[in-house]
Amino acid sequence: MATKIINKTVTEFSLRITRCFFVPSKTIQTNATLFQERLETSITNVEEQLPTTIRPPLPIIHSRKLAFPPKFKAPRQVWVSNMDTVEEEKLGLIDLHPEVFAERPRVDIIHENVRWQQLYRHVSYANTKMRYEVRGGGKKPRQQKGSGRSRHGSIRSPIWRGGGIVHGPRSPTPYFYMLGFNTRLNGLRSTLSAKLAQDDLHIVDSLDIPTDDPSYLEKLVEERGWGPAVLFVDDNDIMPLNITAASDSYGHYNLMPVYGLNVYSMLKHHTLVLTLAAVERLEERLLFHLNRNDAASAGQKYRLDSV
Amino acid sequence: MASVAARSFVFRQQMNTRRFDFASCLKIKSFYSSYSANPKEKSPENYTQYHEVSSDNWKFVERLKPPTVVPSFPKNGSCFSDWTPPPDTPPNLPYFVKRTKNFMVPVYLNFEAVRNQRKITMVKHIEGDIWALEKAIKSHLEEVTKRQVVSQVHEVAMYIKFRGDYVLHVKKWLLNAGF
Numbered sequence: 483m484a485t486k487i488i489n490k491t492v493t494e495f496s497l498r499i500t501r502c503f504f505v506p507s508k509t510i511q512t513n514a515t516l517f518q519e520r521l522e523t524s525i526t527n528v529e530e531q532l533p534t535t536i537r538p539p540l541p542i543i544h545s546r547k548l549a550f551p552p553k554f555k556a557p558r559q560v561w562v563s564n565m566d567t568v569e570e571e572k573l574g575l576i577d578l579h580p581e582v583f584a585e586r587p588r589v590d591i592i593h594e595n596v597r598w599q600q601l602y603r604h605v606s607y608a609n610t611k612m613r614y615e616v617r618g619g620g621k622k623p624r625q626q627k628g629s630g631r632s633r634h635g636s637i638r639s640p641i642w643r644g645g646g647i648v649h650g651p652r653s654p655t656p657y658f659y660m661l662g663f664n665t666r667l668n669g670l671r672s673t674l675s676a677k678l679a680q681d682d683l684h685i686v687d688s689l690d691i692p693t694d695d696p697s698y699l700e701k702l703v704e705e706r707g708w709g710p711a712v713l714f715v716d717d718n719d720i721m722p723l724n725i726t727a728a729s730d731s732y733g734h735y736n737l738m739p740v741y742g743l744n745v746y747s748m749l750k751h752h753t754l755v756l757t758l759a760a761v762e763r764l765e766e767r768l769l770f771h772l773n774r775n776d777a778a779s780a781g782q783k784y785r786l787d788s789v
Numbered sequence: 790m791a792s793v794a795a796r797s798f799v800f801r802q803q804m805n806t807r808r809f810d811f812a813s814c815l816k817i818k819s820f821y822s823s824y825s826a827n828p829k830e831k832s833p834e835n836y837t838q839y840h841e842v843s844s845d846n847w848k849f850v851e852r853l854k855p856p857t858v859v860p861s862f863p864k865n866g867s868c869f870s871d872w873t874p875p876p877d878t879p880p881n882l883p884y885f886v887k888r889t890k891n892f893m894v895p896v897y898l899n900f901e902a903v904r905n906q907r908k909i910t911m912v913k914h915i916e917g918d919i920w921a922l923e924k925a926i927k928s929h930l931e932e933v934t935k936r937q938v939v940s941q942v943h944e945v946a947m948y949i950k951f952r953g954d955y956v957l958h959v960k961k962w963l964l965n966a967g968f
Contacts, residue, residue, distance in 0.1 A: 588946070774857050776855065
């Protein structure tokens, strides 16, 4: 099983990373060579015993310095787990910033975000023909006067049966719009807070797993009671080889870099698993935008004389 | 007259120097905006020399740049404006009104777009028992203005609106309450 992985090039895998990012083959080979090196020293066949992980005395992760320390709101404390073994091992306890992870969830903002994410790329291809597009109707049906019947100019006018539609759908109709920056920002805060409050948020030290066998991942998720669908989020967009291979055959285990985190994906997956690096990056970015004072110029329309 | 002649002479010189031949035109037309079109970097001898004056002087440049985040205020010392810093301990009340990122009290004056423009006083960043806060502020405003005050409590977005311009009254009340 393991040898097959070495012989295959990684590009042959359909890397099912949500919103598939172009991963240059150069960087994938680096991961593959690293894996090859590690294989010589470790056992990766699932039937054989997995290597016992040797760790320094716990807790490994003691504390975390919060940027923009909260004054009156207590930071939320979360366990940091491992991905080395199927059984959960708690490596330590960290603080999460309450302004990011303990905000009052605004359901209306979450709804706005989901609606925006679904609609902004929607293009309606429905089409109806106008009176000049419907076949025929160029000739005046009958003389203006004398027949005793109503007057008409074309058999395809909208009042006629089979005539053109006046205000019907016109293909293609885009529904693109940009939701305000702060609405999107608060959507992320609300969703993260809701996930944490509902015990659907878990922190792990890293996404390195000992084997690329898909059943390892499945057993791990089942053992820990994580939801049917799990979203793994890391800071880097090139994920470790093992977890990429293991999650490839499952549509409901998805890998995502921090910059791809969005409200819709968080709601679609039952459980959200963040790495420590992802938590750092997420907090740094969100708190920066919450506390910055120069956003007015950044949010304006582009001007030629702007610096 | 002489100055005009001098100017025309200078202009003619400029005109002469501006006449290009076809080959030089081709050379000029290079697109340096793309990485691949740029000539490769040569050894340092091919470029003009430079020497670093002082890296200590960078602080004079840095202090000209505006800060991205409002700097923290000095704990002691009075302000010439009537701004007071937020307290270190929260008041013992069932509600809390958080300061903005610029350490200001979150009371705003809005104008509603109705026929006769309506002034609305809005209090944001409320946490806790919003109804108790609304009751407290409303009773204070009615006492001060001797008028009935109409209010709106938005529980989802956590703000309170009062119909009328009571910004200064509300701000004063909040500062006295210890927010």
